[in-house]
Amino acid sequence: MCLVFIAFECHKDYRFVVAANRDEFYARPTEAATFWTDRPSVLAGRDLEAGGTWLGIERGGRFAALTNFRNPARQRTTPPSRGALVTNFVTGQASAVQYTSELRDSAEHYNGFGLLVLDNSELAYCSNGVKPVQRTLEPGLYGLSNHLLDTPWPKVVHGKQGVQRCLERGADINELFEVMTNRRCYTDDGVTGRDLRPESERNFSAAFVETEHYGTRSTTVLTMSRAGQVEFYERTYRRDNTRYTSQEFRFNTADKGDVEQ
Numbered sequence: 001m002c003l004v005f006i007a008f009e010c011h012k013d014y015r016f017v018v019a020a021n022r023d024e025f026y027a028r029p030t031e032a033a034t035f036w037t038d039r040p041s042v043l044a045g046r047d048l049e050a051g052g053t054w055l056g057i058e059r060g061g062r063f064a065a066l067t068n069f070r071n072p073a074r075q076r077t078t079p080p081s082r083g084a085l086v087t088n089f090v091t092g093q094a095s096a097v098q099y100t101s102e103l104r105d106s107a108e109h110y111n112g113f114g115l116l117v118l119d120n121s122e123l124a125y126c127s128n129g130v131k132p133v134q135r136t137l138e139p140g141l142y143g144l145s146n147h148l149l150d151t152p153w154p155k156v157v158h159g160k161q162g163v164q165r166c167l168e169r170g171a172d173i174n175e176l177f178e179v180m181t182n183r184r185c186y187t188d189d190g191v192t193g194r195d196l197r198p199e200s201e202r203n204f205s206a207a208f209v210e211t212e213h214y215g216t217r218s219t220t221v222l223t224m225s226r227a228g229q230v231e232f233y234e235r236t237y238r239r240d241n242t243r244y245t246s247q248e249f250r251f252n253t254a255d256k257g258d259v260e261q
Contacts, residue, residue, distance in 0.1 A: 002054065002067040002146060003155060003180070003207055005163045006116060008123045009139035011171060016118060018222040019163055019176045020065055022054045023209045026239055030217060033234040033247045035259065042090055043232060043249055043259075045218060052083015055220055057230065058090040061253040062119055063222075069112030069129030070146040082113045089117045097136050100126035104134040114144050125149050141167070154186040155207045173221050173233055180219045182207040228253035 004020040011017060022045070024030070029048035036042045044056030055065040064086040089099050096119040103115070107128035114127040123137040127148060135149070141164060142149055143156040150156065162179035166172060186205040200211075209215045221233045229252050235244040250260040 003159065004065045004067060004116065004144045005141065005159055007141045007163065007167055008118070008137065010141060011167050013225060014171060015224045015226055017167065017171055018065065018220065019180050020055055020220045021180050021207065021216045022218045023215060024217045025214050032236045032245065033220070033232065039091055042087070045234065047083050050081040050083050052081045053086050054083060056086050056090050057222065057232065059251065059253065061224065061228065062090045064089045064115065064117045067114045067144055068146055069114055069127060071112045071129055076111055079111045080109060082110055085113065085115055095119050096122045096124035100124040100134045104132045107132040114149065116144060155205055159207055171223060176221045177219060177235065180207055183210065
């Protein structure tokens with residue numbers, strides 16, 4: 001399970017604001033967010049098992065975020081890594097619309113995913129969870145978990161409401177982290193798709209997931225001002241989820257100088 005909210009061109013001070021949780025098995029090796037040594041323009045965490053990432057931004061402002069799509073009936077045995085979908089976009093030259101349009105045609109080769117990509121002018125979405133779909137998105141606030149964009153799971157609905165309140169009050173970073181670390185579980189029908197045992201459904205219905213072997217590994221809050229100033233904050237949680245380490249990066253998309261950490 002994962003959870004991403006993106007506010008695109010709907011705040012007077014920010015071109016976009018992102019708040020995202022990455023959920024994964026605790027045992028899966030992961031590198032915290034940093035600029036990659038092999039691709040120095042890419043700022044992202046890294047999945048050390050497959051080599052890709054779930055969320056990243058390039059120094060020029062190209063951004064992408066990925067979630068898995070929950071569909072137990074759609075599990076290929078040797079699919080290409082979905083994490084490469086983020087890396088390929090942020091390091092490439094294709095526009096958001098071109099990239100997602102071309103990906104729609106090859107999406108069947110991957111296990112289920114939802115992908116948001118943002119270039120210097122447009123935000124686009126692609127998914128293969130039900131059938132290949134591609135959309136160019138208008139300015140607004142969007143929520144993506146492990147189903148289609150804006151599927152009204154309670155964690156998506158209530159999370160969007162929380163992010164909207166934060167934006168109305170000025171997009172405070174700590175308040176956005178509070179939204180993403182909400183541990184409230186829901187028991188309504190269809191809280192996360194109804195394809196797991198009831199106990200698992202309840203656990204995965206929270207924005208911040210905690211189970212014995214699987215849960216929220218990190219939270220990212222990212223903003224880009226209308227002047228191109230990027231602020232990237234990540235909290236990486238320890239196994240007991242009571243403590244975390246923090247990474248912070250600041251740079252301007254027009255500036256080739258040093259990054260503030």
